[in-house]
Amino acid sequence: MSAATTRSRTARTPVPDRLCAEAVDLARAAAEEAAAPGVVGEHVGVVSEGDRVVTHYFESKEPGYRGWRWAVTVARASRAKNVTLDETVLLPGADALLAPEWVPWSERLRPGDMGPGDLLPTEAEDLRLEPGWTGEDEPPPNSIVSEELAELVDAEDAELTDRPVAISRGSIAAVAEELGTRRARVLSRYGLYEAADRWDEAFGPKTPMAQAAPATCVSCAFLIPMAGSLKQAFGVCANEFGPADGHVVSLAYGCGGHSEAAVMPKPPKPAAHALDTMRVDEYALHPERGGSVPSEPDGDSEDLGHS
Numbered sequence: 001m002s003a004a005t006t007r008s009r010t011a012r013t014p015v016p017d018r019l020c021a022e023a024v025d026l027a028r029a030a031a032e033e034a035a036a037p038g039v040v041g042e043h044v045g046v047v048s049e050g051d052r053v054v055t056h057y058f059e060s061k062e063p064g065y066r067g068w069r070w071a072v073t074v075a076r077a078s079r080a081k082n083v084t085l086d087e088t089v090l091l092p093g094a095d096a097l098l099a100p101e102w103v104p105w106s107e108r109l110r111p112g113d114m115g116p117g118d119l120l121p122t123e124a125e126d127l128r129l130e131p132g133w134t135g136e137d138e139p140p141p142n143s144i145v146s147e148e149l150a151e152l153v154d155a156e157d158a159e160l161t162d163r164p165v166a167i168s169r170g171s172i173a174a175v176a177e178e179l180g181t182r183r184a185r186v187l188s189r190y191g192l193y194e195a196a197d198r199w200d201e202a203f204g205p206k207t208p209m210a211q212a213a214p215a216t217c218v219s220c221a222f223l224i225p226m227a228g229s230l231k232q233a234f235g236v237c238a239n240e241f242g243p244a245d246g247h248v249v250s251l252a253y254g255c256g257g258h259s260e261a262a263v264m265p266k267p268p269k270p271a272a273h274a275l276d277t278m279r280v281d282e283y284a285l286h287p288e289r290g291g292s293v294p295s296e297p298d299g300d301s302e303d304l305g306h307s
Helices: 002-012 024-034 147-159 172-178 189-202 299-303
Strands: 040-050 053-060 068-076 083-092 129-131 185-187 223-225 234-237 248-250
Touching (some): 024 040, 024 053, 024 068, 024 083, 185 189
Antiparallel strands (some): 040 053, 068 083, 223 234, 234 248
16 A cells, blocks of 8 residues: 555656756756846755656746746756756746736726727627618629629728718618618617616616615606617606716616705795885975965955055
C-alpha cells in the first residue's frame, strides 16, 4: 500500500531534474535579459514541469507588479548534460495585483454613458428590433437585372448617401414614407417587453415613491398618454416638480406631486370696508343757499327803508 502511494505521489509531483534545478544562474541571466535592469529579485522556488523540465521563479521588483514573479523554464535533452533555455515570462503569484476580468464594451455600457458625437452600433440580428417594412424596389427573382448591375447600383447609392433617394410612386417605401413609418427596423415584441420591464422597474408600482403616494398616475392631470400598445400601461410625466418629470412612468406609479393629492384652498374673500374710502365725493364750489330768504334783494324794500 505504501509503495503504491509513493508511486502515485511521484507521478503527480515528479522530482526536479538535478542539472536543471542547479541552473539558477542561467535562469537569472535570462530573466534579467527580458526584464528591466534591477527588477529581478531573489530566487523563490523551483517547480518540476515534467521529465528534465524545470521552472525557476524569481521575485519581481517591477513597480505596479506586486506579487508577480519571473518564471524561467529550462530543459535538458535525454542523456545530455547541457541545460537550455525554454521560455521566460512574468506570471502573477498568489497575492498578485490583477486587473479586473475584461468585459466586452457592449456589456460595460450603461445608461447615460453616451456623449455628444458617440455612436452606438446595433447588431444586425438584434432581438430588440425587427424589419419595419420590406420589399423596397427589389427586382423579381427572374428579373433581367444581373448581379453585377445590382452591385454597381449599390456602389453608386453608397456614394450618394447624403442626397435624397428618389422613390417611385406606389412602391412600399413610398407608402411607408407617406404614413410616416419609413423605418428600416422597428421595436420587436421582445424589445417592447424589455423596455416595459426597465421602465416599470425605475418608475413602477413597487418603488418606494409609489408605495407612499396618495394616488396613482392614471388619475393625475400631469400624465401625458403614449401612443401604440404601451399606452395601456405607461405615460410620460409632465410635472416639473415631480421625481419622474420627462420620464416614462407606469400608470400604477405615483408620487406626492399628484395633481389631485392636495389642492390649495382659495384665499378668503376680504370683508367689505365699513367706511368707503375709494369713492370720490363731489362738492360745489359755492353751495346753494336755502330757506325763505331770497338770494337777491327786493327793490320795493329799499323804498320802505328796509336794508
